[in-house]
Amino acid sequence: MTRDIDVIIVGAGFAGLIAARELSSRGIEVLVVEGRDRLGGRTWVDDRLGTRLEMGGTWVHWLSPHVWSEITRYGASIVETGTGIAREMTWLVDGEPRSAPAEEAAPLLDEAMNRLWGESRTYFPYPYADPATYEVPEAVDARSIGDVIDEMHLDEDAYALAEGMMSAMFNAPIHSVGVTQGLRWTAAAGHDWATMFEVSSLYKLVDGTRGLVDAIAADVRGDIRLNVPVAAVERNGQGFAVETRSGERLTARSVILTVPRNAVSAIDIRPALDPGKRQLLDEGCAALGTKVWMKVRGDHTGWSAYADGSLGLSWCGYYGPADGDSMLVGFGPSTELLDVTDLEQVRAVMARWRPELEILECTGHDWVADEFSRQTYLVQRPGQHRGLRALQRPEDGLFLVGSDYASGLGGYISGAIESAYENVPRVMRHLGAERTR
Structure with missing residues (x-):
């Protein structure tokens, strides 16, 4: 069992990396664990058909404010498709x-x-x-x-x-x-x-989503571990224990899950999430295309x-x-x-x-069969919007963060970043931490 750290972040897509960067820049100790062998989550640039292709999320825009702030921060460029x-x-x-x-x-x-x-x-x-x-x-x-x-x-x-x-x-x-x-x-x-x-x-990043992902990851002041699928998250009076599929047990004061809605059920969360969350997660989102x-x-x-x-x-x-x-x-x-x-x-x-x-x-890539996704991007079914607030509500230091939980542009890269921005101060309040150290 590892020693306690402040926050374990499950998932190294845009949401997980932004949360890790923002928290670690404020003196919070973070560990990011990612089940895949790469960064980016549902964004993925791969060499196919003789060129570099975006297998997942692709398009960005200046009217998507949260991703545009990152594009500006890292000096990235866009081009019209x-x-x-x-x-x-x-x-x-x-x-x-x-x-x-x-x-x-x-x-x-x-x-x-x-x-x-x-x-x-x-x-x-x-x-x-x-x-x-x-x-x-x-x-x-x-x-x-x-x-x-x-x-x-x-x-x-x-x-x-x-x-x-x-x-x-x-x-x-x-x-x-x-x-x-x-x-x-x-x-x-x-x-x-x-x-x-x-x-x-309409517009994509000239260097692909991977270029922006790598730039964000380079600013994380903490460990990012790939090929570490999570099997269970257990809440107790002292904090959290995160169990990996390999049997490793990691402990932390707080956990951020950046797992897509349809893939949350693959993680054994103990005790179970509240009924409002479970209902929506059991229904799943509609984007299975x-x-x-x-x-x-x-x-x-x-x-x-x-x-x-x-x-x-x-x-x-x-x-x-x-x-x-x-x-x-x-x-x-x-x-x-x-x-x-x-x-x-x-x-x-x-x-x-x-x-x-x-x-x-x-x-192409079958994101629905992908065990770490089980869907493409967020598309809510009829009646599901009214339960969004329940998904966003933390439970004793456990936070659902990502594009699937964003208030504005849910389903977009910008939504993943938006959700991370929204939750960083909530995590810090849970930890009792000051904004800077």
Whole structure:
């Protein structure tokens, strides 16, 4: 058994590293343990398809204030990806492809999206306020995105575009996604749908998320241990014991869990978390979808495609050039519908939009099967927003921290950093520590 330290942080993604940096800079002794063999959590840059690809979280923006502060702090740079170029849009209606220039089709999508998210200011006038102050009626929180879109009575083209975009953006079937989630995202983007799309899918870090992760980790004044999966966290009158799968027992005065919601159940927490937390964690979040990278023959600048949740991919679009060819990125609502590493499966799906496309290579990572994730990013189910405050409430020095627990941009890299910032003073109060030493 190790000697007591102040705080054990489980997880070395953005939330865990920011919490470790901020606490250790104030004289708090921290130990970060990470189950994977790398830093970054659900952000991961890997060399595939002849280039460096973001296998997980990718896009950042200056309207995401918490990640932007880190970009500024470390002098990182961003670059626009090809997802912002719109020339041609293809969508499926009753399984048949239709295409139109973006200037003709995009207004159909914009009209539906503006109607869908038009009430963000009504329910979230202050996007980063304490969730306890949000006056979201239960009847609103209980609705899904699909419910709202169904009630719009859109024509078949607009419906197909809206369903494809929303199923992809939320990485889940639209009837399993709480509408409150999108209202929060839109509010944080200035209450504007087009800006929300830009925040979510336009700019990336020039050096990749790994560059920013490494810079933050270098400023942590404490140990970061990789390949240390946690099996159990036990609370007692003296503090906490953290048991690793290898049988090591670590003790601390406080524990920060930066584990995604769907993966918390893999850790034996004793005594059990309060019922409010357990209910939400047992329900799990809705984002059980896919992300696939494809290298495609030829130049397909500005092309994007949309489909309903049954195809395997709900949306795909141009990302950038690739040695004279094109890199596409796509998102689907369920890992059960598509193996993103199976080239023939991916080719079959893409052929539904454009049979002539020559898919040269494809790749991706199954975040749902990943034992340290069990989901992609945070997407709440209908009715779950009202329980967010319960998840954020610490229990005797045990804190749930990360993008899945953020008040504002939950589901984003910025949300992970936001949650860490919010919880650092709470941890210090628990420890009885002064702000600086």
